[in-house]
Amino acid sequence: MLAKRIIPCLDCDLQVPHGRVVKGVEFKQIRYAGEPVDLATKYYQEGADEIVFLDITASHERRETMADVIRATTENVFVPICVGGGIRKPLDYVNMLKAGADKCSTNTAAIHNPDLINEASKIVGSQACVIGIDAKRRYIEEESEASDKIIVETKKGLAWFDCSIYGGREFTGIDAVAWAMECEDRGAGEILLTSMDRDGTKDGYDLELTRTISESVDIPVIASGGVGNPQHILEAFTLGKADAALAASIFHFNEFPVPQVKAFLKENGVVVRAK
Amino acid sequence: MISIIDYGSGNLKSIKNGFSKIGVDSLVTDNAGMIKDAEALVLPGVGAFGAAMGNLHKYQDLIFEHIELGKPFLGVCLGLQLLFSHSQESSKIQGLNIFPGEVVRLPPDNKIPHMGWNQLKIIKNCPILEGIGSEYVYFVHSYYVVPENNDVVAAVAEYGIDVPAVLCRDNVYATQFHPEKSGKSGLDILKNFVKLVE
Numbered sequence: 001m002l003a004k005r006i007i008p009c010l011d012c013d014l015q016v017p018h019g020r021v022v023k024g025v026e027f028k029q030i031r032y033a034g035e036p037v038d039l040a041t042k043y044y045q046e047g048a049d050e051i052v053f054l055d056i057t058a059s060h061e062r063r064e065t066m067a068d069v070i071r072a073t074t075e076n077v078f079v080p081i082c083v084g085g086g087i088r089k090p091l092d093y094v095n096m097l098k099a100g101a102d103k104c105s106t107n108t109a110a111i112h113n114p115d116l117i118n119e120a121s122k123i124v125g126s127q128a129c130v131i132g133i134d135a136k137r138r139y140i141e142e143e144s145e146a147s148d149k150i151i152v153e154t155k156k157g158l159a160w161f162d163c164s165i166y167g168g169r170e171f172t173g174i175d176a177v178a179w180a181m182e183c184e185d186r187g188a189g190e191i192l193l194t195s196m197d198r199d200g201t202k203d204g205y206d207l208e209l210t211r212t213i214s215e216s217v218d219i220p221v222i223a224s225g226g227v228g229n230p231q232h233i234l235e236a237f238t239l240g241k242a243d244a245a246l247a248a249s250i251f252h253f254n255e256f257p258v259p260q261v262k263a264f265l266k267e268n269g270v271v272v273r274a275k
Numbered sequence: 276m277i278s279i280i281d282y283g284s285g286n287l288k289s290i291k292n293g294f295s296k297i298g299v300d301s302l303v304t305d306n307a308g309m310i311k312d313a314e315a316l317v318l319p320g321v322g323a324f325g326a327a328m329g330n331l332h333k334y335q336d337l338i339f340e341h342i343e344l345g346k347p348f349l350g351v352c353l354g355l356q357l358l359f360s361h362s363q364e365s366s367k368i369q370g371l372n373i374f375p376g377e378v379v380r381l382p383p384d385n386k387i388p389h390m391g392w393n394q395l396k397i398i399k400n401c402p403i404l405e406g407i408g409s410e411y412v413y414f415v416h417s418y419y420v421v422p423e424n425n426d427v428v429a430a431v432a433e434y435g436i437d438v439p440a441v442l443c444r445d446n447v448y449a450t451q452f453h454p455e456k457s458g459k460s461g462l463d464i465l466k467n468f469v470k471l472v473e
Contacts, residue, residue: 001433102456
């Protein structure tokens with residue numbers, strides 16, 4: 001049986017040599033957690049199932065720095081690596097895979113040019129094409145207010161989910177559930193689903209969002225945004241039906257190290273890989 | 276020297292890094308001489324069966340010769356599937372036919388691709404599985420192999436069906452999962468393979 005995956009996420013600022021891993025709420029109160037290569041190696045040794053590197057500046061100029069980080073990481077880290085931020089063309093996928101990555105995640109570029117998913121998945125395979133969806137709840141009073149959207153009955157009322165781009169700085173009005181299904185049809189191999197309502201809050205994942213998307217597609221869904229403790233990760237699997245859970249600060253600042261999270265999940269009946 | 280055949284497919288550097296980590300030199304190469312002289316060959320692969328076979332065609336005889344000479348050979352992921360006769364993925368294309376049998380699509384009852392960490396169930400002894408028990412290893416694939424002769428299956432992983440995970444016949448070994456992405460267990464399997472090189 002497939003194990004549920006625990007995925008540390010490294011938000012990377014690549015404007016200094018070797019880069020640095022940052023964590024902050026909307027770029028305020030930024031804390032530095034260390035160098036990407038060092039943290040990735042630590043998490044690998046602790047039993048992380050996969051590691052995600054996100055270039056938070058998503059800059060084209062820094063892509064070579066990211067490739068260097070991936071090259072250095074994969075000398076010592078033997079679990080799958082996913083890279084996001086600044087991936088815009090099929091060639092970007094090819095170059096990141098050549099550097100040692102296994103998957104690339106795109107968000108804004110795929111929204112602007114959905115054919116990128118078809119093209120990239122033909123060249124590098126669906127398994128390497130992760131789509132990042134950053135979704136925000138839009139509450140409505142009546143279904144007629146959003147008749148073209150997929151409406152979910154949440155505990156706080158009716159809502160649909162709006163896709164954001166540019167790291168949450170812009171909203172598109174695109175329905176996140178419909179977009180996830182379209183991405184699957186176009187050849188995406190996985191959805192990295194972040195709740196913009198929960199990101200940085202430590203209140204737990206948006207379980208209603210996660211479950212809705214996970215039950216709408218047949219590709220794996222990674223829950224992201226809002227994790228504050230191991231109980232939240234357990235809920236992402238049991239209630240959110242996620243295939244994997246992504247977290248950052250609980251790992252970076254040693255609040256709940258990977259082995260502790262995995263031990264907790266195992267005690268609660270979730271199948272996880274022992275180190 | 277271990278040669279990793281570079282036929283324009285997949286993440287070759289990770290396998291080389293895996294060997295480096297266990298202190299073994301290997302070479303990623305498309306050079307016929309280097310492939311011919313290799314003490315052990317690795318056939319990696321990610322992508323579609325048909326396209327990969329097209330690119331692999333020119334190395335086919337070198338692979339047959341290597342195996343005939345009794346030298347260790349390891350197929351990884353698509354590199355395992357290419358050892359079969361044909362695949363539903365590209366039905367008109369002939370595979371290497373080293374293992375008679377077919378490559379078929381995973382049943383739709385579970386998410387496809389079969390992606391993530393799954394547990395090995397050992398069926399029979401195989402040199403590359405020495406010291407390996409019911410470890411979790413990393414899979415990414417949408418098709419699986421159905422050998423005519425089931426005796427070649429050394430380990431499976433349960434994913435709705437028993438997916439053949441390790442094949443083993445004389446000097447030919449193959450893994451459906453990625454040992455180079457399977458943490459310490461994967462590196463142990465690479466170590467076992469290296470031990471077979473005289």
